[in-house]
Amino acid sequence: MTTSDITDDSPLTVGIGALQGGPADLGQYAGQVVLVVNVASKCGLTPQYTGLERLHERYADRGFTVLGVPCNQFLGQEPGSAEEIAAFCSATYGVTFPMTEKVEVNGENRHPLYERLVGFADAGGYSGDVRWNFEKFLIGRDGRVVARFAPQTDPEAPELVAAIEERLAG
Template identity: 55%
Template structure:
């Protein structure tokens, strides 16, 4: 039995679609990203987590989003080039999505309901909001944009 998260299909940054069911049995760290944000250097920490734990089953999934301060204006190729060139990002990156509002991607509608923010609010506050998902596909945590990726190692290790 797969959790609902494994039923979603998302568009890859380089084109084509990807079923999240392909990641069943792995720990997922799902992040809405942006290239021109004060938190953009977190790409480095996210890549470090991916490199450190991917052999044990962690996959970081990046979802560029332009809804906060228009900090991800680029097209897919620009985003991919930026992430690779500036941060050596090797974890999977997906097509730009909306995370809030009427056009929010169904994956983000699900994540926000599964792990509400402070005071039960569902809205994503800013770029680099992070969701941690266990091997069974259950959302186990939501982390604020200011939470550094390395601050999540204890929670990640518990799931691995």
């Protein structure tokens, strides 16, 4: 699959910056399975970075990546600069998966990436605004959202791992 195979409404066609500056070419993930997660460094759910990194390492060679999207909209839990975020994630959790610039995921300044994601409902039927840090959106190889998981869902929860494995097999 090439970038041209991704549909115009795919989240992977949206422009967004990389954490360390410059564009983050989401088109490079065309044909891959991507877990998009809004992340924060000072949240009770921040230890999820460990599971996210393990997923990234476990499945990267099969065409999977985690994409971290820092957001400071939930009680100011991601206040740092790009450099501070990168240093924290690397030093504290050994994060190697790609990270985008810090964006807003809700409200009138919601980033277009999240405009494409929030309409998808989770298994419980919830769609709409991101509820908290570490909400997860799984994008299939065709660039379409295929699953949404609540912030409290552990990255290595059986249902999330099963969804990733199903998309990697298909």
